[in-house]
Amino acid sequence: MFFRIKPSGGRRYLQIVENKRVDGKVRQVVRLTIGRMDELEASGQLARLLASGARHCEQMMLLSAIENEATMLSMRRFGAPLLFGRLWQESGIAAVLEELLAGRQFEFPVERAVFATVLHRIMVSGSDRACDKWLDDYDIPGTEELGLHHLYRAMAWLGEELLDEEQGDATPFAPRTVKDLVEERLFARRHDLFTDLSVVFMDTTSLYFEGAGGETLGARGHSKDYRPQLAQMILGVVIDQDGRPICTEMWPGNTADVSVLVPVIDRLRSRFGITRVCVVADRGMISAATIAALEERGLEYVLGARERTDRIVREVVLADERPYIPLCLERAGGNETQLFIKEVKVAGKRYIVCRNEVVAIEEAETRRQVVAALDRQLTRGDKALIGNSAYRRFLRPVSDAKPGRKSKLFEIDAGKLAEEARFDGVFVLRSNARISPLQAVLRYRDLQNVERLFRVAKATMRTRPIYHSSDAAIRGHVFCSFLALILHQALDEKLRRAGKRVEWADLLRDLDRLQHGEISQNGKRWQVRTEAGAAASAAFKAARIAMSPRLQTPQQAVA
Structure with a gap:
């Protein structure tokens, strides 16, 4: 027909x-x-x-256009700039950057350069060196004339040190910079009588450098990325009880975690006007001096304890024979977790012991498999086993071993196995907060939000590795990932309020497939766009962004 x-x-x-x-x-x-x-x-x-x-029948539409010698004038991706551009404006980031740039004589749009870098970090990650070429495929208003040197200068501006008279809240490890002003003004914009920062969560990680790592930030230290041969820096992120990122802190790579908590909390109180605060942090930040400093300042805390290396916890707290109280906690997806909790006080110090039976069973099974593999390996020869950390902790030297080629030097230590079983599914909290044991457990569990942010920053947005050579550019580079986390969290919150669940990878793929352009045919021009996928459509609806018609004239688009 x-x-x-x-x-x-x-x-x-x-x-x-x-x-x-x-x-x-x-x-x-x-x-x-x-x-x-x-x-x-x-x-x-x-x-x-x-x-x-x-x-x-879209295929026939395209074939018809080709047969009638239609000309495609341009085609660029617009989904991500449209969605995250709206969040960029609503979060106040654009306005804050423009305020701080007032009076500065940059010859290029710095705010646009920062937004382009943040969007690049969200969509494809990688180094800033690839961002200027990536921009060619995206319709981001105001970025047409940006080059790589503009992006580098924008990074350096974000990490630029403030004047000496503005260094009052600096930590002993790092100076105050422009990015600190951005954080403070963003917080002030959303601060109202109902804003509560009484609970803050903090965790740290390490980021390694491919180059020298700046003037002071790059240093050798304990690498959580298992790259001890590379210079690194330490990154700390602080979030509030709603999961919103508040600020990020950066230190040289040889700074110990136990030394940073108190200076950061002191800085938080002065920067954001916190009066009453409960600090929630992991066991890596615990030390006697840290706890004493927190108590001296009248601060509350919920801190993870070291079950194996803390003698009081290992010999007194875990030996307490009082019964546990069973509790059910709801997890994401509507599932429940069964916990057993009890409170133990030792010399006026408050400990909360928690046991998760499901985790206990999993850890016991993992240990059983390790021991089975170890037993098989011992029959073949045991000298190489001592270099395997998973095996070594379950071995002991054979007391009557005789020198010889076939003599066994090590054997499985049953006592170590029994000692290890005491810790199956157990974690211990140290707290002085005036809250119930259940509330303390819930607050400590919320610390996982910080860990999730680190996973997003390091895996999805690839803050690492870092190639910049100056401290200022390095701080700006990392801070752009922090701004990306703010947009990520803002979108998550809108989706949650709208009752929609979207996989992040599906959303990025859908956004990248959204393209629009112009077709010229018989002297007329038409603007066309591709169809939006399910994930992108859900995100646009949650953000209250109306999509343009798939086919319209340029005049209709302007109107």
């Missing part, structure tokens, strides 16, 4: 016609007369009819 225009009495009629063989000859059979062409064109009914049918 096909369309045919039938002249009749000075008028033209649009018909749907089918070729059929009748008596051995092909004849055109009219299936439907749609109407007069002049009326259909004037009323727009013909355009609507064809557009409606084209939805069911």
